[in-house]
Amino acid sequence: MAQDNSFDIVSKVDIQEVRNAVDQALKEINNRFDLKGSKSEIKLEGEKEIQLASADEYKLDAVKEILGQKLVKRGVSLKNLTYGKVEQALGSSVRQKITLQQGVPVEKAKDIVRIVKDSKLKVQASIQGDTVRVSGKDRDSLQSVIALLKGKDLGIDLQFTNYRTN
Incomplete structure (x- = not known):
């Protein structure tokens, strides 16, 4: 995998x-x-x-x-x-x-995906209902995405959950 x-x-x-x-x-x-x-x-x-x-x-x-x-x-x-x-x-x-506000609205989710793609980090972002999942091989890239999104003001409060590593 x-x-x-x-x-x-x-x-x-x-x-x-x-x-x-x-x-x-x-x-x-x-x-x-x-x-x-x-x-x-x-x-x-x-x-x-x-x-x-x-x-x-x-x-x-x-x-x-x-x-x-x-x-x-x-x-x-x-x-x-x-x-x-x-x-x-x-x-x-x-x-x-x-x-x-419960969940990430669709417009904000699209903005998050766009920001992640524009960052040129080697990760994928996908919208799954009212959450956005970010996955990648490198933990450092995932942490860079978290830092990037914390620095942006998207108008909603974001939490980063289910951090899974293998």
Whole structure:
């Protein structure tokens, strides 16, 4: 077998850490003087969405900032969050959806494959569902690919998993 070494490039959010960050953010919102009585809330809907709601846009921005701080403290990259537009809700309140990015989107996967091919390293990159597999004979080449991709800003948080060598 010629291709002995490989690794996968994935973009996943640890949903348990998101749940913990939401709980911590809710505690802080309930204790903050400027947000008391504002009916601000954060709900985790399934494993793909977070729903924010508050009395007005100013308070919604404060809720977003608190949630962002808690997510960063828990090791969840903010690059994996996609903010929807702010919508008017009942009364004068507002709400906003945040989508959690799970997996590497097809456009980003194509960009990763192109970057790897343009690097002229002796490795192959292939898209496999929502992951990108990079394989090659030489471990150093694989590590060079990891370093190359860490240096690029693709707009999503990348993790490098299943590093296999023979």
